[in-house]
Amino acid sequence: MTLDSLDRAACAAMDAADPLAPLRDRFDIPTGMIYLDGNSLGAMPKGAAARAHDVVTREWGADLIKSWNSAGWFDLPVRLGDKLAPLIGAGDGEVIVCDSTSQNLFKVLSAAVALRPHRKVLILEGSNFPTNNYIAQGVAAATGGRVEVRLCEKDEIADAIDEDTIAVAITHVHYKTGHIHDMAAITARAQAAGALAIWDLCHSAGAMPVDLGGAGVDFAVGCTYKYLNGGPGSPAFLFAAKRHQGHALQPVTGWWGHAAPFAFEPGYRPQRDIRQFLIGTQPILSMALVEVGLDIHRAADMTAIRAKSMALTDLFIRLVEERCAGHGFTLASPREAAARGSQVSFAHPDGYPIMRALIAAGVIGDFRAPDTVRFGFTPLYVGYVDVWDAVDRLVTIMDEGIWKRPEHQIRDAVT
């Protein structure tokens, strides 16, 4: 299609032909809003409010402590993990939902250090979302100098792996650019050197097929509040390959990770399965809503999700580059769809006021310092007309200089 033939009607036709389009009705998106920030916080499934009401009034209010058994509260981490597992190529009993991504990374990095006692280097990507690197620094510091963290840029990672490497711990899809790392290749390279491969799936779980099992990954972590639509700060997940369970131990040895949590034994004795990565009591209400998001995913085909994700992001890049030509946007994401997650970033020296003006116009993306405007495209609820309309509003903002208005210069937002 040329730009002439690619108009809003053409986008509407694409929506009409979209096999995932019916799933949009499972979400409540505010009227008039084009939500392109599902890579930060996923939208609310329509079932969330009813589920929250049921957990609060029936499970908690009426059934009280009985619900630990009758409502399955104790089993939620494992049950939700098993439900999430097919989305990331994991098997039953290999995934658990609990705690935050940072905490789960602490557990698996600590486990990796213990599994490779004669090695000393953790490799991470320097430009990664910083908490991963901070957590690795904390794990290294706790060894009193035995372990060090080496931060590499993306093209240096493979060559940095050697016989001193404990593990590579890489975020599969880069939070800022959307670049996809080659999970299979880096995992194979790490394991060939005797190192472990740890993947952070925050920006890929639910947005594209992930095959932890096929790649032979050792450990993984990720969040449930982005593409999995679990709600603000919903508990994260942790994957440990079966072969490590019972051998890989983590240091935060709370009673939920004990082999017999209700035997009240004096000494800690780890579960020999995925539950060893649990620590303490989970926030049940936040936990329960994870299931509402996962159930929508189970109604969707991941191949269709990925195909639509690539089409949406291709369309957005094309429309911005064509219709905003001359306005100073530079693509900051991989141009090739196969190398790109479900997000698109553009660099622009005035990115901050431009994003403020977009948000005021009902197009919700976000800004990442110093100059990146970032847009996420969740195939479950973003359509082709949304992309058209978002760019349309951007064209108006740029053509009419709306972003130069004083109210868009205020620097107060932190997300």
Added chain:
Amino acid sequence: MTLDSLDRAACAAMDAADPLAPLRDRFDIPTGMIYLDGNSLGAMPKGAAARAHDVVTREWGADLIKSWNSAGWFDLPVRLGDKLAPLIGAGDGEVIVCDSTSQNLFKVLSAAVALRPHRKVLILEGSNFPTNNYIAQGVAAATGGRVEVRLCEKDEIADAIDEDTIAVAITHVHYKTGHIHDMAAITARAQAAGALAIWDLCHSAGAMPVDLGGAGVDFAVGCTYKYLNGGPGSPAFLFAAKRHQGHALQPVTGWWGHAAPFAFEPGYRPQRDIRQFLIGTQPILSMALVEVGLDIHRAADMTAIRAKSMALTDLFIRLVEERCAGHGFTLASPREAAARGSQVSFAHPDGYPIMRALIAAGVIGDFRAPDTVRFGFTPLYVGYVDVWDAVDRLVTIMDEGIWKRPEHQIRDAVT
């Protein structure tokens, strides 16, 4: 009063004179149920369902990522901590609400180990709720043998403290017996020896006056889902005395504990205040409900709560001992109210089927192996007639041998 004069009408008169009685209407207790298990999971405040609905539909559903700022999600840990602080004798900026009790204990024990690098012993109570001891074992193991855990029984703690002691980490009110430790005396004894005093307030926060500041306590942790009524698995709290902030560092160095979390600096640089004890993104929905429970407490006087708690538990002990005399119950809690938390335990060789029969009769307490029936009395919603009626049902169960029925012998409950 003699037993003859102490009848249900006398209990009703006590309820009528109870200054806390109006607060019961702030809770939804199922009709016909006498809930004596608020020391395991607090009852549901009536405001909880509306608050959950608002967080889900408005803050998440309508305002989406804007709520990190506009709804104050980022500030919740500190704001809730400041709201909780007066209940435990802490000052502004000394308490934070986040994560689980086990995780928070890991942080403060790790901080204590780092603050006392030339000492080697962590002292805990052996008969404590086991997760505390497990966590301490994990912290010790992570030092590679430098640190060891010494488990004492309650009368041995003071004498065990010496110049090798890093910290004593004691649960203020024992989960099973309700015995109250002398916080001021043990803290003073520990500090006189150069050790740190860490207190677990799971069974005291909200149930009685606690004066961390007056006792000069170093660190404390506790949960919000028992007497504070925050909901199942609601996030826990952590107290660090101001003098330790900026010096005491914990090893799980996630971005929420960074001095500038949104500067995305390559290296971890700790916050120099209570926020250094944060790790990652919090479960906002579970977190938000903590405030509903705290707001009820702010309408109550802690001296009145404690006075009623002692009266309720005294009454329960007296009625059980008098009306169930000869049925084999032995008091397993301190007889003196001043030495007892807001709970009463009795030992009975058939405690398990007796508790099952009680639960079937609508009196919810719990059982702790091998032989303890445990009853919690939350002064905010338990009244004197509740105590009378609970014992009345127990009398029937014992006099008529109802607990011997086959359905009460089944061992399936875990709480």
